[in-house]
Amino acid sequence: MTTSPLEDRLTAELADIETAGLTRRRRVLESPCGRIATVDGKNLLNFAANDYLGLAGNPGIARALADGAMQWGAGSGASHLVSGHLAPHEALEKEIAAFSGFPRALTFSTGYLANLAVTPTLAGRGDAVFADKLNHASLIDAMQQAKANGADVQRYAHNDVAALEKLLAASTAAHKVIVTDAVFSMDGDLAPLPLIFALAERYDAWLVIDDAHGFGVLGAHGQGSLAHFNLPASPRILLMGTLGKAAGVGGAFVAGSETAIEYLLQKGRSYIFTTAQPPAIACALSKSLQLIKNGDALRANLMTRIGQLRDGLAGLPLTLLPSLTAIQPLIVGDNDAAVALAKALWERGLWVPAIRPPTVPKGTARLRISVSAAHTEADIDQLVTALKELA
């Protein structure tokens, strides 16, 4: 088969990725997302999903989705601002606003799009963005977009509040925007939000918080990281939460003041120029929100399992990062060693993904163990026993 010079370049790059041991492959699940995943006919205990409350397979949510589709049809037909904003979307926005404590919320099809809507809309020429170095890729892309719009962008060392303050103090930008994950997706640790919020107040900055991994899990009723830290729904905060992780469905929201949300609605390009989510998704999310609010027993089980895992892995020759959350990273270091350990677990019926650069810094390849309220005591025991033997 002949290939074009255009394709030759791609082929060469793909070969380099393969040589570096960084080729990514997808696994095809033959079962719904849940505690057990079936792949190639083999049942595996699933420590690879962000389904922290075990809601992805919840029959009540699936029923709300099916009923929603019967009532509202399959698609929304247009973007929200044209004709795609249906009653279930409107109801969900109001429910999310009430739950998060902010005056208003907007929903998006994905967290990636939600993040792309916020930072570049708030910050352009003459403004400055201050971002944690370990922020999620979607926040980094949003920051790059702000840069392309003329904003000055500065990154501070992970959770280094003193470094952030220095940058804020030195900045002469018209508007300052601080951007951080609340729970860091590959480390599981929390941003020091009370200190960062105090800096936002002192330097009159916006504070954009990505609570993808805190929403549903942390704080009273699973309200998220702000509730965990007892922080107010301040008008200077824009809170992004994803709805495909603990909420078990898909999509995302941004909550904030009336004015800030109206501004995003008018100007957020990734809100305006995309088809609204199917309305049945909003129906499913309304149900999921109820289950999250009433989900104290699920969260208690999740916390028990996290504690069991951490106690069980204490004394292992690998470093388990300090994390209170459902994301428990076990640092292996070398890329090939991380992949080999994940493979050995897989052979024992345990699915724990190996995460390698560029997703994490070089030399810190790791197993990212995702704990779920759906896991049983025996599930965690099985993982701990296997890791003790293999590590």
Ligand SMILES: Cc1ncc(COP(=O)(O)O)c(C=O)c1O
């Ligand atoms: C911290 C963080 N923010 C944003 C996203 C993007 O959300 P979504 O998957 O809904 O696009 C993710 C994960 O996917 C994430 O981990």
